[in-house]
Amino acid sequence: MKLVKLIANLGYGSRKDVAQLFRAGRITDLQGEVLYADDVVPHAHIRVDDEPLDPPPGLVLMMHKPLGVTCSRKDPGRVVYDLLPPRYGVRTPALSSVGRLDRDTTGLLLFTDDGALLHRIIAPKAQVTKVYEATLAQDLRGDEAALFGSGTLLLESEKEPLAPAQLEVLGPRQARLSVTEGRYHQVRRMFAATGNHVEALRRIAVGALTLGDLPPGAWRALEADEVALIFRAAE
Ligand code: URA
Numbered sequence: 001m002k003l004v005k006l007i008a009n010l011g012y013g014s015r016k017d018v019a020q021l022f023r024a025g026r027i028t029d030l031q032g033e034v035l036y037a038d039d040v041v042p043h044a045h046i047r048v049d050d051e052p053l054d055p056p057p058g059l060v061l062m063m064h065k066p067l068g069v070t071c072s073r074k075d076p077g078r079v080v081y082d083l084l085p086p087r088y089g090v091r092t093p094a095l096s097s098v099g100r101l102d103r104d105t106t107g108l109l110l111f112t113d114d115g116a117l118l119h120r121i122i123a124p125k126a127q128v129t130k131v132y133e134a135t136l137a138q139d140l141r142g143d144e145a146a147l148f149g150s151g152t153l154l155l156e157s158e159k160e161p162l163a164p165a166q167l168e169v170l171g172p173r174q175a176r177l178s179v180t181e182g183r184y185h186q187v188r189r190m191f192a193a194t195g196n197h198v199e200a201l202r203r204i205a206v207g208a209l210t211l212g213d214l215p216p217g218a219w220r221a222l223e224a225d226e227v228a229l230i231f232r233a234a235e
Contacts, residue, residue, distance in 0.1 A: 003027070003046070004037045010054045011087035021048065054085075057093055058114055060227050063219035064211050065109040065203075071100035080109060083217055098122060098206075099182045107132075107203035108211050110230070111219075121206070121230055124163075127180045129234045131205040132187050136173040137197040144194050145169070148177065155189045162190070176204075178234060208232035 001009075007027070008018045021027050025034040028047045035041060046053040061084070065071075069078045080097060081089050088095050091113060098110035099122050112118050121128050145167040147153055153162045162183070168176040177187055188198045204210060207230040214220065 002037060003035065003039060003041070006043075006056075007046075007048070007053065009057075009092040011090040011092075012048065012054075054087060054091075055221055057091075059091075059095060059112065060114070060117065060222045061095070061111040061219050062209070062211070062214065062222055062226075063109045063111065064214040064216050065101050065106055066216040067106055068103060070103050071097050071109070077103075084111075084219060101203060102185065102188070102201070105132075105201045105203065106216060107201075108206055108209070109203070110206060117227070122182055124181055126231075128207050128230060129178050129180055129205070130182065130203060131176060131178045131234050133170070133174070133176050133202045133204055134187060134191065134198045135200040136175065136191060137199050138195075139172045140169060140175060140196070141194060144175070144191075147194065148190060153190065153193060155183065155186075155193060158183070162186075165190070205234050206230050208235055 004015050004018050004022070007021070008015045012018055012021065019037065022035065022037050026049050027035045028050070029035055029041055030045050030047065035046065043053060043056050063080060063083060065080060069080050069083065071080050073079065073081060084095070093113045093115070095111050095113045096118065098112060098118050101107065101109055110121065120126055148165040148167045151161060151164040155162065163180055165180070166178040170176055177190070179186060183189075187201055191198050209226060209229040
């Protein structure tokens with residue numbers, strides 16, 4: 001792909017804008033030599049205003065989603081894309097969140113511009129485990145683990161029962177729940193089905209990938225070995 005198109009696709013501006021960056025000598029190699037639109041240069045060697053060029057397509061990010069931001073492109077309030085650099089919102093192919101977390105759910109949220117990878121993560125067949133920690137309004141009854149694990153729990157207004165999910169009790173009102181599906185408000189509705197209410201919900205892992213020490217609101221690009229963790233069993 002021509003450098004102009006590659007750089008424009010990464011959100012640096014229209015092709016015309018990027019042609020202007022070349023003319024102004026703002027696109028250089030590692031040694032500071034000015035590059036021209038027809039040059040063939042490894043991605044990692046390209047600098048714009050002395051800064052490394054944004055990562056090429058195939059980008060995977062993880063974010064520690066904070067409270068109160070929505071997983072949508074447009075919303076009257078703050079959206080998760082507002083937490084990323086503005087260029088990331090106008091890349092081609094587009095960067096999308098991998099599934100969604102509710103506005104009031106915090107924790108591990110993935111983004112990618114790789115449609116096939118996104119599908120591999122969210123397809124129910126893929127059986128990627130999502131692990132949540134829930135704080136509940138009332139004490140657990142004691143039968144939740146058996147019910148959630150049964151594969152027979154039918155959520156209100158659904159026709160298919162939920163696949164078995166694993167519940168670990170962490171305290172009277174605290175539980176860790178591992179699910180392989182991603183139905184609408186799934187975790188909140190599962191506890192609602194037991195007469196309880198989720199007061200706080202945090203996703204702590206997707207497969208064996210965890211947030212580590214990423215603070216709320218922060219994000220970072222994932223390395224290939226970290227992407228592979230998504231498809232491993234949660235620890
Ligand atoms: N289940 C929910 O109810 N909410 C989320 O955000 C994720 C899973």
